[in-house]
Amino acid sequence: MWKYIKKYKLLFFISLLALLLVDFSQLLIPRIIGQIYDTLGEEGSFRFFLISGLKIAGLGLSVFAFRFFWRIFLIRMSRKVERDIRENLFYRLLTFSQHFFGKWNTGDLMARAINDINHIQRMFSFGIVSIFDAVVMGLMTLGFMLSYDVKFTLIAVSPLSLLTFVVLYFEKRIHRLSLLVQNRFSRLSTFVQEDFSGNFVLKSLNREEEEKNRFASVSRDYLDKNVRLGRIQALLHASITFIIAISNVLVIYVGGKNVINGITSKGDLIAFLSYLNMMVWPMIAIGFAINIHQRGRASLERVEELTGYKPVITDPPNPFLPEKKPETLSVEVRDLTFSFGEGAPILENVSLSIAPGETVGLIGRIGSGKSTLVKLLSRLLKTGDDTIFFNGVDINRYKLNDLRALISYVPQEPFLFSTTIRENVAYYDTSLDDEAVMEALRKADLSGTIEEMPAGLDTSLGERGVNLSGGQKQRMTIARAILKDAPFFIFDDSFSSIDTDTEERILTSLAPLFENKSVLIIAHRISTLRYADRIVVLDEGRIVEEGTHQELLEARGAYYDIFNRQKLEEKLGRE
Numbered sequence: 272m273w274k275y276i277k278k279y280k281l282l283f284f285i286s287l288l289a290l291l292l293v294d295f296s297q298l299l300i301p302r303i304i305g306q307i308y309d310t311l312g313e314e315g316s317f318r319f320f321l322i323s324g325l326k327i328a329g330l331g332l333s334v335f336a337f338r339f340f341w342r343i344f345l346i347r348m349s350r351k352v353e354r355d356i357r358e359n360l361f362y363r364l365l366t367f368s369q370h371f372f373g374k375w376n377t378g379d380l381m382a383r384a385i386n387d388i389n390h391i392q393r394m395f396s397f398g399i400v401s402i403f404d405a406v407v408m409g410l411m412t413l414g415f416m417l418s419y420d421v422k423f424t425l426i427a428v429s430p431l432s433l434l435t436f437v438v439l440y441f442e443k444r445i446h447r448l449s450l451l452v453q454n455r456f457s458r459l460s461t462f463v464q465e466d467f468s469g470n471f472v473l474k475s476l477n478r479e480e481e482e483k484n485r486f487a488s489v490s491r492d493y494l495d496k497n498v499r500l501g502r503i504q505a506l507l508h509a510s511i512t513f514i515i516a517i518s519n520v521l522v523i524y525v526g527g528k529n530v531i532n533g534i535t536s537k538g539d540l541i542a543f544l545s546y547l548n549m550m551v552w553p554m555i556a557i558g559f560a561i562n563i564h565q566r567g568r569a570s571l572e573r574v575e576e577l578t579g580y581k582p583v584i585t586d587p588p589n590p591f592l593p594e595k596k597p598e599t600l601s602v603e604v605r606d607l608t609f610s611f612g613e614g615a616p617i618l619e620n621v622s623l624s625i626a627p628g629e630t631v632g633l634i635g636r637i638g639s640g641k642s643t644l645v646k647l648l649s650r651l652l653k654t655g656d657d658t659i660f661f662n663g664v665d666i667n668r669y670k671l672n673d674l675r676a677l678i679s680y681v682p683q684e685p686f687l688f689s690t691t692i693r694e695n696v697a698y699y700d701t702s703l704d705d706e707a708v709m710e711a712l713r714k715a716d717l718s719g720t721i722e723e724m725p726a727g728l729d730t731s732l733g734e735r736g737v738n739l740s741g742g743q744k745q746r747m748t749i750a751r752a753i754l755k756d757a758p759f760f761i762f763d764d765s766f767s768s769i770d771t772d773t774e775e776r777i778l779t780s781l782a783p784l785f786e787n788k789s790v791l792i793i794a795h796r797i798s799t800l801r802y803a804d805r806i807v808v809l810d811e812g813r814i815v816e817e818g819t820h821q822e823l824l825e826a827r828g829a830y831y832d833i834f835n836r837q838k839l840e841e842k843l844g845r846e
């Protein structure tokens with residue numbers, strides 16, 4: 272914990288000091304009340320009462336002021352710690368790649384980033400106060416009690432030793448249950464996130480009732496774990512209160528006898544009882560401290576589980592630094608074999624090269640490894656050394672930013688942010704002017720559509736661009752890549768939702784841009800590939816054919832089959 276507080280030492284110690292003053296002022300009050308009690312009915316005691324009253328008022332004021340201070344300082348500190356942890360988590364998540372996001376659910380990550388961090392914040396504010404009060408106020412109260420009577424104090428606090436056992440008994444259970452509660456919350460949040468983002472699927476398959484039931488069961492599970500945690504917490508509080516009650520009984524019994532026998536003054540007994548009851552809060556604070564800390568620590572563990580991950584894809588220690596950003600790029604894949612984890616190879620002995628100014632088409636069946644190849648090219652997936660080279664240099668030797676600056680990549684699944692069209696298209700460089708943005712949209716054959724929109728470039732897109740058609744979304748992401756204008760263009764099946772006429776318009780308008788670019792176009796339709804200088808056919812992770820459209824037709828192999836099948840489908844479609 273200290274590693275998070277360290278940065279805010281000053282705030283931390285000022286608030287502890289304020290806390291100390293609050294506790295100390297509070298503890299002086301019973302002593303004055305005891306004195307008042309003992310002087311009751313004596314001659315000339317009025318002046319004494321008046322002064323005592325003023326003292327109590329002064330102490331009350333100091334409690335008021337310092338309580339205000341510790342709150343603002345400690346809460347400020349805990350909010351800052353919260354921000355640090357959340358930012359650190361976010362920055363960390365930014366460095367992770369598909370290797371990580373493939374395994375983790377968005378809902379779970381959201382739960383950790385929001386709910387768990389709230390528990391951590393509570394640990395750093397009220398958690399600290401409860402520990403402080405439990406320890407410092409507890410000890411100070413004990414000190415005041417001892418100053419009255421040692422034997423008396425021992426009798427009063429002896430039941431409190433039971434507390435050690437109670438605390439030990441509850442601590443572990445609360446920690447374990449807290450982890451479970453947080454884990455169930457993650458499940459709930461994953462469920463909600465998936466059902467809402469997949470609500471089209473859910474509705475079209477009439478799954479509402481089933482999803483209600485499934486949700487009810489996840490939600491019941493969360494409730495159940497929370498109730499169990501609540502039960503244990505209640506038991507802890509109740510046990511503490513019970514132990515205090517035993518102490519009270521003992522003090523009243525022994526103290527009462529002493530007062531009757533004239534050993535102790537009434538005032539002292541009253542003051543002593545006040546102190547004993549002032550022990551209630553530190554005792555309960557132990558309970559709070561345990562709850563808040565166990566929940567907070569459980570949450571911290573969950574957050575640190577994420578921040579503890581090492582990103583798989585990182586900058587190399589001694590990166591290759593090109594003197595200036597290359598204008599053109601020659602791409603070479605050398606005998607690349609790749610598999611996910613221990614699985615069977617997805618790509619096997621793939622060799623491929625693209626020279627500047629060349630457009631290579633890649634075609635292959637569903638699941639043949641096309642997208643995987645492209646992700647390897649942009650280091651979204653990790654590849655071994657000496658398998659992929661850009662301008663003759665192993666891509667693993669580039670800094671990630673330098674490498675990715677070389678690629679204009681249109682991913683297979685168009686992703687749009689819920690901001691304006693302008694911000695989506697000019698995402699790479701928000702300083703670009705409207706003219707440039709419109710030009711890119713024109714090339715992607717979208718300018719007409721945008722002009723028809725009421726707010727033009729300022730039109731807001733819904734989450735993931737829900738208010739656009741599939742083809743519009745694809746063209747939006749094509750425009751984004753055009754605007755980036757890197758030397759290497761990759762289109763991963765980016766024309767699949769675009770009709771052939773529009774596709775032709777787009778590719779024709781891109782021809783001048785592609786003059787000295789290296790271009791890789793992945794497609795299922797042969798029509799998309801007619802602009803390619805060379806076509807590569809991938810099958811089950813292996814390159815089975817390579818050549819121009821004409822050459823491949825003449826070879827009468829896999830490409831020829833695809834060609835005939837598509838021609839037949841087209842003919843059937845027309846009839």
Ligand SMILES: Nc1ncnc2c1ncn2[C@@H]1O[C@H](COP(=O)(O)OP(=O)(O)OP(=O)(O)O)[C@@H](O)[C@H]1O
Nearest residue numbers: 373611617635636637638639640641642643644683
């Ligand atoms: N993260 C992953 N973990 C494990 N296997 C994966 C992962 N991503 C893809 N695969 C597997 O790798 C194979 C190739 O997938 P890939 O996405 O490269 O195919 P593709 O050629 O792009 O297919 P499509 O034409 O449908 O886009 C598939 O069999 C798929 O199941």
Ligand SMILES: [Mg+2]
Nearest residue numbers: 641642643683
């Ligand atoms: Mg794919």
